[in-house]
Amino acid sequence: MTGPVGIREVAARAQVSVGTVSNVLNKPELVSARTLELVQATMDELGFVRNDLARQLRMGGGTTLGMIVLNVANPFWAELAHACEAAAETHGHTVIFGSSDQLDGREDRYIDLFEEQRVRGMLIAPLDGATERMNRLTRRGMPLVLFDIHAADGDVCSVALDGDVGGYLAVKHLLDTGRRRVAFLGGPLHQVEDRWKGALRAIDEVDGATLTHFDTADQTIADGRAMGDLIAGLPGDSRPDAIFGANDLLALGAMQSLVLADGVHVPRDIAIVGYDDIDYAASAIVPLTTIHQPREALATEAVRLVLDHAANGGVHEHEHLLLPPRLIVRASTAR
Amino acid sequence: MTGPVGIREVAARAQVSVGTVSNVLNKPELVSARTLELVQATMDELGFVRNDLARQLRMGGGTTLGMIVLNVANPFWAELAHACEAAAETHGHTVIFGSSDQLDGREDRYIDLFEEQRVRGMLIAPLDGATERMNRLTRRGMPLVLFDIHAADGDVCSVALDGDVGGYLAVKHLLDTGRRRVAFLGGPLHQVEDRWKGALRAIDEVDGATLTHFDTADQTIADGRAMGDLIAGLPGDSRPDAIFGANDLLALGAMQSLVLADGVHVPRDIAIVGYDDIDYAASAIVPLTTIHQPREALATEAVRLVLDHAANGGVHEHEHLLLPPRLIVRASTAR
DNA sequence: AGTCACTTTTGAAACGATTCACGATCCCCT
DNA sequence: AGGGGATCGTGAATCGTTTCAAAAGTGACT
Numbered sequence: 001m002t003g004p005v006g007i008r009e010v011a012a013r014a015q016v017s018v019g020t021v022s023n024v025l026n027k028p029e030l031v032s033a034r035t036l037e038l039v040q041a042t043m044d045e046l047g048f049v050r051n052d053l054a055r056q057l058r059m060g061g062g063t064t065l066g067m068i069v070l071n072v073a074n075p076f077w078a079e080l081a082h083a084c085e086a087a088a089e090t091h092g093h094t095v096i097f098g099s100s101d102q103l104d105g106r107e108d109r110y111i112d113l114f115e116e117q118r119v120r121g122m123l124i125a126p127l128d129g130a131t132e133r134m135n136r137l138t139r140r141g142m143p144l145v146l147f148d149i150h151a152a153d154g155d156v157c158s159v160a161l162d163g164d165v166g167g168y169l170a171v172k173h174l175l176d177t178g179r180r181r182v183a184f185l186g187g188p189l190h191q192v193e194d195r196w197k198g199a200l201r202a203i204d205e206v207d208g209a210t211l212t213h214f215d216t217a218d219q220t221i222a223d224g225r226a227m228g229d230l231i232a233g234l235p236g237d238s239r240p241d242a243i244f245g246a247n248d249l250l251a252l253g254a255m256q257s258l259v260l261a262d263g264v265h266v267p268r269d270i271a272i273v274g275y276d277d278i279d280y281a282a283s284a285i286v287p288l289t290t291i292h293q294p295r296e297a298l299a300t301e302a303v304r305l306v307l308d309h310a311a312n313g314g315v316h317e318h319e320h321l322l323l324p325p326r327l328i329v330r331a332s333t334a335r
Numbered sequence: 336m337t338g339p340v341g342i343r344e345v346a347a348r349a350q351v352s353v354g355t356v357s358n359v360l361n362k363p364e365l366v367s368a369r370t371l372e373l374v375q376a377t378m379d380e381l382g383f384v385r386n387d388l389a390r391q392l393r394m395g396g397g398t399t400l401g402m403i404v405l406n407v408a409n410p411f412w413a414e415l416a417h418a419c420e421a422a423a424e425t426h427g428h429t430v431i432f433g434s435s436d437q438l439d440g441r442e443d444r445y446i447d448l449f450e451e452q453r454v455r456g457m458l459i460a461p462l463d464g465a466t467e468r469m470n471r472l473t474r475r476g477m478p479l480v481l482f483d484i485h486a487a488d489g490d491v492c493s494v495a496l497d498g499d500v501g502g503y504l505a506v507k508h509l510l511d512t513g514r515r516r517v518a519f520l521g522g523p524l525h526q527v528e529d530r531w532k533g534a535l536r537a538i539d540e541v542d543g544a545t546l547t548h549f550d551t552a553d554q555t556i557a558d559g560r561a562m563g564d565l566i567a568g569l570p571g572d573s574r575p576d577a578i579f580g581a582n583d584l585l586a587l588g589a590m591q592s593l594v595l596a597d598g599v600h601v602p603r604d605i606a607i608v609g610y611d612d613i614d615y616a617a618s619a620i621v622p623l624t625t626i627h628q629p630r631e632a633l634a635t636e637a638v639r640l641v642l643d644h645a646a647n648g649g650v651h652e653h654e655h656l657l658l659p660p661r662l663i664v665r666a667s668t669a670r
Numbered sequence: 671a672g673t674c675a676c677t678t679t680t681g682a683a684a685c686g687a688t689t690c691a692c693g694a695t696c697c698c699c700t
Numbered sequence: 701a702g703g704g705g706a707t708c709g710t711g712a713a714t715c716g717t718t719t720c721a722a723a724a725g726t727g728a729c730t
Contacts, residue, residue, distance in 0.1 A: 006686050017710045022688055032708060047475070052451040053392040054686035058715050062388070073614060078413050082434060094448065096431045099417060113429065116387040140382070221618040256620045259594070279408060283556040285591045285620065341716050352680045357718055367678060389716035393685050 005046045014042040025050060056118065063093045065306060066114030067123040068107060072099040074219075075278040076247070076293070077125065080147075083299035084123060091307055093120065102127060111137070121306035123147065130156055143309035143316075145302045157309065159302045159321045166291040166325040167198025170244050170273040171211070173289070173327055175202060177335050179242035179271055180209045185227050185254060186246025187215040195246055195275065212240065219246065224253020231270070232261035241270055242333075248274035248281045248290055255332065259285055271333040287330035294323055340381045349377040360385060391453065398428045400641060401449030402458040403442060407434040409554075409584070410613040411628070412460065415482075418634035419458060426642055428455065437462060446472070456641035458482065465491055478644035478651075480637045492644065494637045494656045501626040501660040502533025505579050505608040506546070508624070508662055510537060512670050514577035514606055515544045520562050520589060521581025522550040530581055530610065547575065554581065559588020566605070567596035576605055577668075583609035583616045583625055590667065594620055606668040622665035629658055 003009075007025075011018045016039060023030050024039040031039075042048075056062035065088055069077040077099075085095045096117070098110035107127055111134075114122055121143030124134065129149055138144050138156050146158040174182055184199055186192045196213070203211045214230070216223040224245060231240060231254065245251030251274030258264050258272075266272060266286050274281055277292035301321055309316045338344075342360075346353045351374060358365050359374045366374075377383075391397035400423055404412040412434075420430045431452070433445035442462055446469075449457055456478030459469070464484055473479050473491050481493040509517055519534055521527045531548070538546045549565070551558040559580060566575060566589065580586030586609030593599045593607075601607060601621050609616055609625035616623040636656055644651045 004686090007688095008686075018687085019689080019710055020708085023709085026688075030708075035708080049450050051392070051453060051686055053388050053397070053453055054715090055688075056715095057386070057388045057392055057717085058686085058688045060715070072413055072417055073410075075408075075410075078407055082407055085434070094431075096429075099420070115384045118386060118388055221615060225618060253618065256618075260620060280556060280615075283560060283588065283591075285595060339716090342718095343716075353717085354680055354682095354719080355678085358679085361718075365678075370678080386716050389685090390718075391685095392687085393716080393718045395685070 005048050006051065007048075010039065010042050010046055010048050013046060014039050061118035061120060064117065064119045065093055065095045065121055065123060065303070066098070066110070066117070066119040067095050068098045068100050068110050068125060070099075070125045070127070071101055072097075074247075074249070075280065076276045076295075079278065080295050080299060083295045084303060087296075087299045087303040091303065093303075093307070095123075100125075100127060108133065115142070120310045121145070123302050123306060141313060143306045143313075145306045145309075147298070147302065155318060157305045157318050157320070159298055159305065159323070161293045161298065161325050162322045163192070163194025163325075164198035164201070166275060166293075167195035167200075167244070168202045169198075169325065169327045170195075170275065170291050171199040171202035172205075173329065173333060174242040174244065174271055174273060175206050175209055177271060177333055180206075181240045182209065182211050182242045182244055183227075183231060183240035184211055184213050184244050184246070185216060185224065185250045186213075186219065187217065189213070189215065192246040199244055216250065219250055221249045221253040221256070224250035224255075225257045226253075228254035228257025228261075232258055232264055239270075243270060243272045245272065245274045248276045248278045248288065251275070251288055251290070251332075252280065252284055255284060255286060255288065267332050267334050273333060277328055281328075282330065284332075286332045289330045289333040290328050292326045292328045294326070297323055340383050341386065342383075345374065345377050345381055345383050348381060349374050396453035396455060399452065399454045400428055400430045400456055400458060400638070401433070401445070401452070401454040402430050403433045403435050403445050403460060405434075405460045405462070406436055407432075409582075410615065411582070411611045411630075414613065415630050415634060418630045419638060422631075422634045422638040426638065428638075428642070430458075435460075435462060443468065450477070455645045456480070458637050458641060476648060478641045478648075480641045480644075482633070482637065490653060492640045492653050492655070494633055494640065494658070496628045496633065496660050497657045498527070498529025498660075499533035499536070501610060501628075502530035502535075502579070503537045504533075504660065504662045505530075505610065505626055506534040506537035507540075508664065508668060509577040509579065509606055509608060510541050510544055512606060512668055515541070516575045517544065517546050517577045517579055518549055518562075518566060518575035519546055519579050519581070520549050520551060520559065520585045521554065522552065524548070524550065527581040534579055551585065554585055556584045556588040556591070559585035559590075560592045561588075563589035563592025563596075567593055567599055574605075578605060578607045580607065580609045583611045583613045583623065586610070586623055586625070586667075587615065587619055590619060590621060590623065602667050602669050608668060612663055616663075617665065619667075621667045624665045624668040625663050627661045627663045629661070632658055 007018050007021045011021045021039055024036055067084055069081050072078050081097055088095045100107040123145050125147040144156045146156055148160050149158055199211055203209045214227050243254055251272050255272050258266055274288045274290035277290045281288040281290045342353050342356045346356045356374055359371055402419055404416050407413050416432055423430045435442040458480050460482040479491045481491055483495050484493055534546055538544045549562050578589055586607050590607050593601050593605055609623045612625045612627035616625045
């Protein structure tokens with residue numbers, strides 16, 4: 001059992017100085033070919049593994065980003081986290097995650113943790129807009145990017161998907177295919193306000209079209225099913241002929257319920273549009289028309305912003321990106 | 336803009352030594368009440384945040400665990416990761432994640448990364464059993480726990496769910512409810528061998544019962560749908576009257592396909608059992624009977640083992656836990 | 671005043687890497 | 701032979717903590 005092998009042990013064994021070993025690791029072009037090979041051989045022989053803690057300490061904080069998502073149980077966030085990890089990797093950075101599970105306490109705890117870890121920056125999907133806490137963070141110089149929120153006023157960067165446009169596209173599509181009585185599934189309303197407004201904008205463009213809000217406490221499949229049951233039970237003439245779910249889980253839940261209901265056919269009697277384009281959307285019972293959120297772009301941009309801020313703290317201008325969503329037409333809204 | 340504030344700045348401002356400040360942080364009981372309060376006030380005033388990198392460096396590796404999951408896109412792994420995070424938290428540890436996405440390269444890269452980060456131990460869901468790489472890790476003293484694999488021979492700990500029992504329970508239940516021609520959905524076979532064997536064991540107990548293997552390349556909803564279509568198309572008398580999916584996604588996919596098929600009713604004509612009890616299982620079109628894997632127990636035990644190994648490296652005996660799964664009966668197998 | 675036991679506080683030495691101002695070599699050219 | 705420029709290699713200082721032996725302070729008792 002050999003003791004811990006550090007850069008010093010390697011140096012001693014290879015008969016060079018620690019500085020040279022360090023150069024082999026970080027600036028190989030400064031080292032002659034012979035020494036390079038010698039040192040690398042010695043490293044292999046001794047099974048040297050660079051201690052990243054020491055490295056980061058010396059370099060003043062590291063190549064790590066912290067990310068807080070709302071809820072890993074929601075595929076959208078899981079997929080986004082995954083995309084961010086990939087994006088960070090292309091810049092040679094690592095991401096550590098925390099799931100706030102919609103609890104204030106956990107959000108704060110992760111922020112503390114990330115600060116202690118001296119992360120290079122944070123990517124946060126905030127529970128309720130930018131908190132005072134977060135503003136203080138940026139003021140102290142911590143690069144911060146908020147997801148999915150229009151913090152156009154706060155002094156932080158944000159990357160959001162244009163919910164207004166998304167809502168508009170979804171409902172416009174329903175109207176274009178001849179539907180007129182649209183049900184909007186989702187809540188709490190302030191969390192999905194943009195999508196609602198966009199939906200309303202589309203409705204206003206067509207005479208005789210109506211939009212009804214069906215409020216849900218959460219946004220799970222179960223909530224969707226409950227609403228689906230409700231809608232299926234409505235008398236034929238007041239029953240909507242289209243449903244717009246504020247997220248795919250709601251839409252899928254409603255779809256499940258309707259497909260089983262007697263005398264209701266999807267999409268013939270009721271068309272359905274979801275939101276997020278999670279992986280399951282395409283493989284639903286009736287493949288779900290939905291609004292695709294460009295997750296990769298979102299992730300790429302968020303990572304770009306946070307690293308830019310980290311690199312050029314001085315000249316960094318806060319940006320507020322609003323990415324356009326895209327309509328994906330599938331069977332659930334066929335005529 | 337004040338410079339970086341470290342333990343030294345706090346000490347200077349509060350007119351005490353750095354040792355005292357450190358004690359306030361780590362062993363408050365050694366510090367007199369007055370000094371404690373003074374130092375804490377100073378910390379607040381200066382906005383001190385402990386540098387965990389330095390802390391961990393000094394303490395020789397940290398309070399961090401590394402976890403590699405097969406695929407975050409699969410809810411089972413996402414939920415397990417989440418459970419491990421929670422379990423580690425109760426021991427004051429943090430978990431950093433990596434998703435191998437079923438690629439050898441990524442698995443190795445994460446192992447390297449974790450080693451450089453000097454994690455306290457690793458939790459790995461391996462692609463293909465314990466690799467030589469992993470054995471070498473343990474030999475060098477890295478605490479390691481493998482998931483869901485019977486590495487009874489390798490010199491590492493493992494925590495697995497008893498797939499044999501799970502398969503047995505699932506098929507026994509189908510037989511108990513009168514079904515006789517059972518289809519086993521899943522593949523590649525070596526990855527689900529235990530479940531298959533358990534299923535076979537149940538079949539052998541009943542005269543006239545048969546088990547047919549329907550191989551799938553992957554284990555997604557889409558694969559399940561494809562198999563469902565296939566099965567729905569079989570002539571009535573050779574068509575199975577029950578399906579056992581090697582995971583919930585397969586079972587759900589098959590269910591979706593069958594529910595839409597003319598003249599096939601679930602569970603009347605074909606009963607379905609899944610495996611994993613992911614969150615969506617309960618809220619499927621027809622709530623899915625499934626084998627519940629005790630995720631929390633799995634996570635708790637895995638974390639316990641890895642930390643035990645880390646704490647008592649010397650006297651640590653490798654354990655190979657096999658946790659019993661549980662049958663959850665829902666509508667998809669009603670008589 | 672001196673001793674003893676006990677509680678607090680001190681400050682220098684790690685932990686393992688990176689940095690950087692210098693010194694050492696080597697090669698070519700006049 | 702000597703000067704000039706690259707090219708390589710050196711090693712002490714440093715990052716911000718924790719640790720720990722020893723010093724200092726505090727009371728009580730002889």
